[in-house]
Amino acid sequence: MEFVAYIARQPILDARGVVRGYELLYRDAHADRARFQCGDRATASVLASMLGTMDLDTLTDGRPAYVNFTDRMLAGGFSTMLPPDQVVLELLEGTELTRDLAKSCRELHRLGYRLALDDYTVDSPNEPLLALVNIVKIDLQAMGGKLPASWAASLRERGLTLLAEKVETWEQFQACREAGCTLFQGYFFAHPEVFSTRDLHPSQIALIDALRLLAGEAELADIEAALSHDTGLIYKFLRYANAAAFARVREIDTLHDAFVLLGRNRLKVWLILLLYATADDHPASHALLDTARQRSALMGVCARELGLDRKECSEAQVVGSFSLLEALLQRPIAELVDRLALPARMAAALLDREGVFGRLLRLVERLEGPWCPELAAAAADVGIGRQRLGALQLEAMSEAATVFRG
Numbered sequence: 090m091e092f093v094a095y096i097a098r099q100p101i102l103d104a105r106g107v108v109r110g111y112e113l114l115y116r117d118a119h120a121d122r123a124r125f126q127c128g129d130r131a132t133a134s135v136l137a138s139m140l141g142t143m144d145l146d147t148l149t150d151g152r153p154a155y156v157n158f159t160d161r162m163l164a165g166g167f168s169t170m171l172p173p174d175q176v177v178l179e180l181l182e183g184t185e186l187t188r189d190l191a192k193s194c195r196e197l198h199r200l201g202y203r204l205a206l207d208d209y210t211v212d213s214p215n216e217p218l219l220a221l222v223n224i225v226k227i228d229l230q231a232m233g234g235k236l237p238a239s240w241a242a243s244l245r246e247r248g249l250t251l252l253a254e255k256v257e258t259w260e261q262f263q264a265c266r267e268a269g270c271t272l273f274q275g276y277f278f279a280h281p282e283v284f285s286t287r288d289l290h291p292s293q294i295a296l297i298d299a300l301r302l303l304a305g306e307a308e309l310a311d312i313e314a315a316l317s318h319d320t321g322l323i324y325k326f327l328r329y330a331n332a333a334a335f336a337r338v339r340e341i342d343t344l345h346d347a348f349v350l351l352g353r354n355r356l357k358v359w360l361i362l363l364l365y366a367t368a369d370d371h372p373a374s375h376a377l378l379d380t381a382r383q384r385s386a387l388m389g390v391c392a393r394e395l396g397l398d399r400k401e402c403s404e405a406q407v408v409g410s411f412s413l414l415e416a417l418l419q420r421p422i423a424e425l426v427d428r429l430a431l432p433a434r435m436a437a438a439l440l441d442r443e444g445v446f447g448r449l450l451r452l453v454e455r456l457e458g459p460w461c462p463e464l465a466a467a468a469a470d471v472g473i474g475r476q477r478l479g480a481l482q483l484e485a486m487s488e489a490a491t492v493f494r495g
Contacts, residue, residue: 096135097281098148101155101252101274104266110153110177112274116283145175148284153177157207160184163193173201177224182208186217194221205252211240223250229265229275230255241268292322293418294428296364300407301429303357306400309348312356316344326363357403361385361410365417377413380457384409386489387453388446390481394473395445408438408446409453445471456482 095116100108115135135156145154155177158168168178178197184190194204205224206215210231219225225244229236236253244251253265256275265273299315316322327341341347348356365378388409392402411429415422426436438446448471455464456478468478 095283096148097283099274099281100279101272102278103272104270106278108150108152109272110155111149112155112179113148114157114281116281145171149175153203155179155205157181160187160190160193163197164189168197168202169200173203177203177205179205179207179226180215180218180222182213182215182228184215184218186215186221191221208254211237219244219247219249224252224272225249226252226254226274227265227270228255229253229261230257234258234261236265236268236270238268241270245269292319293364295319295322296360297411297414297425297429300357300360300364300410301431303353303360303403303407305432306403309345313344313348322363326359353403357385357406357410364410377417381410381413381417382489383485384412384450384453387456387482387485388449390485390488391449391452391471391473392445394477394481395449395471397445401445404432404435405446405449408435408450411435411439412450412454452478 097114097116098111099114101110101112103109113135148154153175154171156168156171157179159181162168163178163180168176197204203224204222205226206218206222207226208228208231209215209225210228227236227241234257241251250272251265251268251270252272252274253261253270254274256262256265256273256277258277261275262273262277295316295318299312302312302315316326323344326344327347341350351359361378361381365381385406386409389402389406392405397405411425414420414425418425422439426439431439434444434446437443438450441447442451448467452464452467452471452473455461455467458464460475465475468475473481
């Protein structure tokens with residue numbers, strides 16, 4: 090299952106019509122407008138898209154991004170995840186001046202961030218916030234499309250940059266420019282443009298990370314931590330673990346108990362199963378899962394045959410299971426390998442079929458078809474004869490079935 094992220098941008102221009110930045114706006118999958126009940130969640134969604142899914146420079150063409158922040162998100166330090174020279178932080182309408190907010194804003198100024206006050210009007214109760222910001226976004230529509238020149242002049246005297254927002258006509262643009270506004274935003278210039286991108290579902294990211302940790306012989310506590318933030322994933326994992334046909338004296342109700350009772354090898358298989366189960370909308374997910382299990386088992390058996398140590402055999406198994414991620418997740422394998430930060434020898438195997446893991450993977454892939462010169466060459470490359478390969482295949486089939494059933 091893919092995770093689709095949406096975000097909109099609306100240009101901010103100067104008096105000559107040159108784009109000076111873009112406001113990045115929350116959008117959901119079911120509307121071409123903002124639809125949310127929680128400002129924190131909307132900001133978090135925009136930040137997640139900027140930092141993890143979409144490229145910021147692409148979104149803004151290298152210009153500053155104007156992003157709405159609630160006081161809680163500012164106090165939580167989330168704004169500092171963004172480079173100060175690439176962002177303007179907007180304080181939302183309704184934000185109250187508190188000692189904590191003032192402290193947060195002063196620290197952000199010290200770090201080089203610029204702040205803007207959103208939706209400001211003549212009768213706004215947010216006048217105390219003006220001391221904390223560099224830019225004032227004047228809500229033209231809330232003032233009936235008119236901007237009092239004397240009021241605008243009083244804002245400029247405080248050293249504030251005036252940005253007229255919700256400008257809808259040429260006449261409004263002209264009047265705001267004459268009143269001293271130097272930045273402009275609104276439908277007169279452009280409607281928000283919606284961008285979307287497909288990314289891995291968070292559950293898939295957690296499972297892939299857990300498998301990588303398992304291959305690296307990480308502590309079970311580290312693997313548990315990789316999965317512990319996704320309650321839906323934990324629920325599925327415990328259901329699978331409790332359905333496993335192995336002896337137990339009580340119901341498994343914690344990840345730690347499941348990990349201990351399953352053991353590392355069985356845990357690996359169940360993680361792979363869950364990874365493929367998250368893509369249950371893929372038309373061939375079940376067939377891919379079966380092939381991945383067989384590849385994983387055969388890679389491990391062949392690695393033992395070559396005399397590799399336990400850690401190397403574990404890594405070989407994960408290479409086998411990861412070898413079908415590109416087909417399952419419909420993402421370039423190079424992108425997935427980069428995101429996983431895999432050890433070099435695992436990455437070389439998946440990307441270029443290089444190294445001992447790469448030679449084994451080439452052999453395992455060839456074994457899925459009839460015996461042919463290419464398969465014979467792959468077997469010779471790793472030094473395993475045809476007769477021995479047949480025995481290893483049977484051993485891998487038995488091992489995969491045993492581990493899966495418990």
